[in-house]
Amino acid sequence: MxxxxxxxxxxxxxxxxxxxxxxxxxxxxxxxxxxxxxxxxxxxxxxxxxxxxxxxxxxxxxxxxxxxDHSAHIPPAARSGPRSPEAPEETSGEWHTEANIQAALVTDLVADGWRILSVANTATKERGIDVIAARASQTVGVEVKGFPSRGYADPARAGEVKRTTPSTQAGHWYSQAVLAAMRLRGKEPRWRSVIALPDFPRYRALYAETAGSLAAAQIEVWWVDQTGAVHRP
Structure with missing residues (x-):
């Protein structure tokens, strides 16, 4: 850095x-x-x-x-496709929200000399790749996920607890991230396809079960810790 x-x-x-x-x-x-x-x-x-x-x-x-206008720099393939209706709904103020993980990632990439081409609006579940960056001859597309909260971001549901446990929901989000990364590999085979996740034991366990398959598909996983530091291979 x-x-x-x-x-x-x-x-x-x-x-x-x-x-x-x-x-x-x-x-x-x-x-x-x-x-x-x-x-x-x-x-x-x-x-x-x-x-x-x-x-x-x-x-x-x-x-x-x-x-x-970030969209002017985004290839058409990266703009296509709706985001999942199960995209993260998070409680603000937690370090592991998708917005915070995305912000830490962008800060780290800029500090490392990457040029940010696109940053998706996580609050509106904007379609497309969450972060697209370029450096020299490389382009990287990153699918960002947060870690589920027990409560809802919607003030009207502030007193409610989600029926799905964070561990179960994290499994769904991890699956969505892997699918998005695989689709990116198909659309942009010359790009580096990356998944960025907050460093939680649940995600680490899921990664351990799929690391071989992700490596074979040339999909990287980057980890963001509670301090905002990004750990890349």
Whole structure:
């Protein structure tokens, strides 16, 4: 991981090109009080910020500016196909939600010199690959899963406990992730196909049972721990 801020992400907004390094983001958010996170968060200097607040502070672009059109960079094959109706429904505030795992993954990839081509909106269950990134001649597509909670994210059901146990639901989510990764291998055989998971014993056990088959299919599994660190082969 580049701790000197040399890794950067390049993008264009309203015809203006930006080159933003990890050190730039850390310096510009130093001393800023994080707003409440409603959908997506990113960890900077040990604190979680709403992505839109971090982006505004780091770039100077007001929140009312037109959004970046990530979809223009996504191959048609990566945009096709609906997300599963059983996609994760999670309680906010937990480190192992899909949004938090995705944020940790994107932060790690940028720091390692990858260019982020697409990040799916997990809150709306946006169709397509969760994260697409490129570096040199490589492109990676990542299917991200969180770990199930016992409660619901919907405030109307805040007092309810899910009928399906987290362990059972984790098995369903793991199966969905494997299927998505296999489909990506078929659509984009030159890409690296990856599954990113929070590091829980249940997922580790499922991986141990399928590691040989995943290796044969050239599907990688990356692990995200409670600190947000990403462990890649």
């Amino acid at each position: 580049d701790t000197q801020g040399r890794a950067s992400i390049r993008f264009t907004v309203n015809g203006h090109r930006y080159d933003l390094s990890r050190a730039d983001v850390a310096n510009r958010l130093a001393g800023i009080m994080p707003d409440a996170i409603r959908k997506h968060g990113v960890r900077v200097n040990g604190a979680w910020f709403p992505v839109i607040q971090a982006f505004e502070a780091a770039t100077g672009i007001p929140r009312t500016a037109p959004p970046i």
